[in-house]
Amino acid sequence: MLAHFIVALRSAGIPASLTEYLTLLRGMKEGVADYSVDDFYHLSRATLVKDERHLDRFDRVFGEVFKGLEPPEGDLTRTLPEEWLRKLAEKLLTEEEKAAIEAAGGFDKLMEMLKQRLAEQKGRHQGGSKWIGTAGTSPFGAHGYNPEGVRIGQDESRHRRAVKVWDKREFKDLDDDVEIGTRNIKLALRRLRRFARQGAATELDLPDTIRATANNAGSLDLKLVPERHNTVKVLLFLDIGGSMDDHVRICAELFSACRAEFKHLEHFYFHNCPYERLWTNNRRRRESEVSTWEVLRKYGPDYKAIIVGDAAMSPYEVVQPGGSVEHWNEESGQVWLQRILGHFRRSAWLNPMPQPAWDRYHSAVLLRQIMENRMFPLTLGGLDDMTRELSR
Amino acid sequence: MAGFRSTTSYIASRDLEVAVNAAVTLQRPLLVKGEPGTGKTVLAQEVARALGRNLIEWHIKSTTKAQQGLYEYDAVSRLRDGQLGDERVHDIGNYIIRGKLWEAFAADEQQVLLIDEIDKADIEFPNDLLLELDRMQFHVYETRETVVAKHRPIVIITSNNEKELPDAFLRRCFFHYIRFPDRETMERIVQAHFPDIKQELAREALNVFFQVRGVAELKKKPATSELLDWLKLLMIEDLPPEVLRSQDPRTAIPPLYGALLKNEQDVQLFERLAFLSRRQQR
Incomplete structure (x- = not known):
């Protein structure tokens, strides 16, 4: 039975090994x-999971595998926030839907169904949240009933002893599949460190x-000879105020996460394309402006300049004086960019947009030319390439 | 089994107790991760105290090598002694300096060994300790002897997650992630540390504390250790609880905030929030 558990863990992507099983x-x-x-x-969590990102997945698998193991002291359906659901349903369901529920066997049946579906969803959660929430066909999805909100046994559980610990899923925020890039970030950090050290x-x-x-x-x-300290100095120029804000x-x-590894690390912000003014704090844009x-x-030429932005804008913003969308610029973005590139010996552009999309934007093509092809995607490989380029 | 339980000075959740006891029983290292300031290092001290064992602390720095934990061969002083014609030079054993691990292995009773902040070291560091922690033995090449632990020490390793640890290493450990305590646990922790704190003050302080933690944009959220420092300050200053409760927006920054907010950007953020709420009141 436990072997079955291990297999389930492994198929959920938790690298539990034979040694750990024996332990x-x-x-x-x-x-x-x-x-x-x-x-x-x-005990099994301490033995089999070695990474907090996997804790939530572990909880889910545990719940699935050992379903019914707990003595029936608490009825699961009862711990669902049923009142709330009922009210919500009454408020939002149309008459036809209500009729459909009746046809399906009434509200209790519905709850049963929901529970079942949630259980199923636990299993296929990794694929995304499409299960509950697709348009209309599921009575749950219709009211934006998402599994994050439901959390069987969460709300009322605090006062009741009957809750299962693993059903609380307290480690959900640590799972890496939920958010794209969380895992990548860790690996990327490693790459950057190698760059810094x-x-x-x-x-x-x-x-x-x-x-x-x-x-x-x-x-x-x-x-x-005294230890040589990390010598890498980095200037970050971040494009902010657009669709890429999250990525930026x-x-x-x-970069901040490995700030300690760099000798110097400074941030500057710009919008779309750097011009004659940058700012150091995006919230206090006015006050923190620097020329x-x-x-x-x-900053001397030994700084490595890394520009981060999606490079998607109107070509005028790059080539035309006065082309900026925000102010009147005497000199074109191209001139300023070339000034920056000419000043710093090593520079690169990190582009959070997927690489195949670059060619669709004229501006991206332009900027890539200006950067002499030193534009890299914000992926592990891209970071690697950038590192190699900058530390050459 | 004389297990590890919450003590009057250290509140451990049930899962932490199980993890510690598993590590003690099966004599495997316990790897502890968690937000800074949630009591990872203190755990080792408490385990040592609860089990009545001596604690050996090995703090890892970025320059620490695995070998230093085992032993170091001081070739330079041997060379110098050789030049000065010292008798000691004939025995190479005189120049072997024992490391923390050796200390723990050689002790006459079981020791608790804390390897603190293992992620600070070089990326190869954990790999270099694999065999040593697994078999609890190592070989000294200079004297051709093998050091075997008389009593397998209880090894507690903490990590701040700055580096990923190799899988082979992880496989040999038990793992526990210290979650940030919820309010109830926090109350117990405060009670354990300041048994004679005024109830009202503690309550208001916790309110403020969880409010501060609730601000999503903070760069460094205050953790347990910061709360305890802050409470200590509040008690020394003997501030009345009303100060904490005041809804006066001018004091939206908690008194003695220096203990809670460790980053000038966070302080600024708070000032801005205070400013906003003042504007809303007008």
Whole structure:
């Protein structure tokens, strides 16, 4: 029965191994779980899950596999926020739908169905939330009844002991499939770190040691070179105020997360294309404005400039003086971009838009030309390529 | 089985207790993750105290090497002794410096070994400790001896998730993720730390605290340790609970906020929120 559990876990994408399974069995034999289902749940979780992102998935699989294991102290249907659902349904259902419910066996039957469907959905959740919520055919979906809102046993459970711990699904926010990119971010962080860590550890300065030892009449005098610190300095230019805000934010967070690894990391914001003014804080745009010239003067050519944006705009915003959508720019975006590129020895453009879509925008093609092809998608591979390009 | 339970000074959830007990019983390392300030490091101290064991702490830095936990061979002082004609030089064992792991292995009774913030170290660090933590033994090449643990220590490893740990390493550990405590647990924690705090003050402070945590845009959300620091300050200053309750928007920033907000952007954010609520009141 437990082997079945392991298989279920593995097929849900939790990398539980044979070793861990054996550990679990040993733990049970040693009496760690002590015949309590909750403890068994805790024990198996500590043994089989090694990553908080998998905790929610584990809860779901556990609930599925050990359905009915719990003594029937609490009726599941009762712990559903039934009152609420009933009211909601009465308010929102049309007469025909109500009739349909009656035909399906009344409200209790409906609840039963819902429970069943939720259970099914647990199994196929990874594919997305399309199950409950597709237009109209399901009585639940019609009122925007999404599984996040339902959480069997959540609301009322606090006061009742009968709830199953795993049904609370407290680790939902940590699951990586829910949000695109969460997992990627971690891997991406690793790549960025590798990029940032270019210093070497403390090392023996051999020539100097020999010289000093000789000076010291042959008794050893060690000379060490101080550890070289991370030398990578980064300027981030972020395109903000458009459809790509989320991605840009992810990107900014990504870099901030490894801020400690960079010697310097500065953010600047622009809209669509950098012009003569940038700003350092998007919320206080007015007050935090800095002139691009000033940025170029302040940060030396050894900074690596990374521009993040979708590069999708009207071509005029790039090539035409006065083409900016927000203000009158004396010089075109192209001129400013080339100034930035000319100043910093290493620069790259990160584009959160999928690469195949780039060619659809004239501006993206243009900018890519200006960047001399150093435009990279915001993917792991893209980050890799960018890193390689920048650290060359 | 003399298990690990919540103590008067450390409130552990049931799942944490089970995880610790499993690690103790099966003699495998326990890996603890969680938000900073939720008591990962303190856990090791409490486990040591609860089980009446000695605690050996090994704090990991970015420059720490796995070898340093086992032993280091001090070739330089041997060379120097050789030049000075010291007798000690003939025994290489004189120059082997024991690391924390060796200390734990050699002790006459079982020890609790804390490997703190393992993710700070180089990415290969956990891999280099695989065999040592699994078999609890290692080989000293210089003296050709194998050090075997007299008593397998209870190993507690904390991680802040800055790096991913290798699968092979994870497979050998138990894992526990310390969740941020809910309000009830938090009340118990506060009670455990400040048994004579005024009830009213504690309640108001917790209200403010969870409000602060509820602001979604905070860069660094205050955690348990920050709350405890703040409460201590509040108690030292002997502020009346009314100050915390006041709905006066001018004081929308909690008093002594320095203990809760650790980032100037967060403070600014709060000032802005205060400003907004002032405007709404007009």
